[in-house]
Amino acid sequence: MAIHFTAQNIFDALCTQACRGCGQFGPFLDLFTGYRHCITCVAYSDNLLSITTSSAKREFGLSSKSIRTLPKLLSIPGQYTESERTYQRRISLVRMHSAAAAGSMQQEDSNASCPRTRPPGRRLVQQRGQRLQPPVPHRALRQIDHHGQNPYRYMAMIRLPFLDRRTGSLDWGVSCQACRLAPRDERRGYYNWNTVYSAAGYMEHFQKCEVSQIGRKVVPGYINPLGNKYGSSDAKFLGFLSNFKF
Ligand SMILES: [Zn+2]
Ligand SMILES: [Zn+2]
Incomplete structure (x- = not known):
């Protein structure tokens, strides 16, 4: 994480107890963003859905150049779901929404150089105060995601206690x-x-x-x-x- 976040970022997360998504107690730190999340958001939030880099490449038709622009994370071997299956291999992961955005950008670039091939309905949408982001492809989400049983959702998370600065105590x-x-x-x-x-x-x-x-x-x-x-x-x-x- 050291190259993506400052020590202050991590300390702020340590001293914050609320989930970034819903405000409940968030025992997990997301290694992609440095924000805290609760178990429900980890299991169900579209923004926290991770997929393998190879799936992202295939699903969104990403070129090697586009893949290189994505934030990536290498998993640590271990058990991640109630099935207790052990994942021995280290797996390269990306966030689904980042891959979808990269796919749209790639498509836009390709359309700009060849306007007549532009397909309808693949435009980026932007709401006030939000990052430029494409609509999440729900068909792909349904096929790949198993929410609470999806190990890729948990591979990007670590348990992080909350530090109460008044008392100095840690709450896991x-x-x-x-x-x-x-x-x-x-x-x-x-x-x-x-x-x-x-x-x-x-x-x-x-x-x-x-x-x-x-x-x-x-x-x-x-x-x-x-x-x-x-x-x-x-x-x-x-x-x-x-x-x-x-
Ligand atoms: Zn939450
Ligand atoms: Zn109870």
Whole structure:
């Protein structure tokens, strides 16, 4: 990242807790942009869809010259989705919208040198305050993307804690184990179990999440947003749930 972002950029991201896309707690740092994002935006935002450089070249008919202009990222071997498949090979990635923009620019250049071949409907659109960007090709998106199961979306992300400069403490974020493990009943305060909360955000959720409140009384120390790993109390909590009358 060092050649694309200043130390101040990264420090600003470290001291910001909101997702750039939606404002919720954002535990991930996007290595393409240096901005934070939440897990929902990582899985579903069109702007955060990464594809392999070879797919971009094929899908948008990009020349080697156009490919060289794109911001690229080389993945690190590892597991990226719930399937637990390990990706051993390092994969070169680009952002779909960057590739689409490069494809449009290439087309515009080609049309400028040969006007009669210009196809309809491939013009760039620009709204006030936005970068020049082509419409995202939805057909291509549907074919390539599997949202939360798409490993390329996560390869461009790293976990980054939030630094509270007042206290000097780091907040990595927590998710609600009661929402993950118990029946998903919104009347009892269930909320999307995939959500990652800041410590303060979790305490707000705790006030609404009835199963968390009861679970904390039954399994002391289990529900603790600032605590260490849950370890064996996971089993105790599951035991509590199996006897709980929903
Ligand atoms: Zn978000
Ligand atoms: Zn909950």
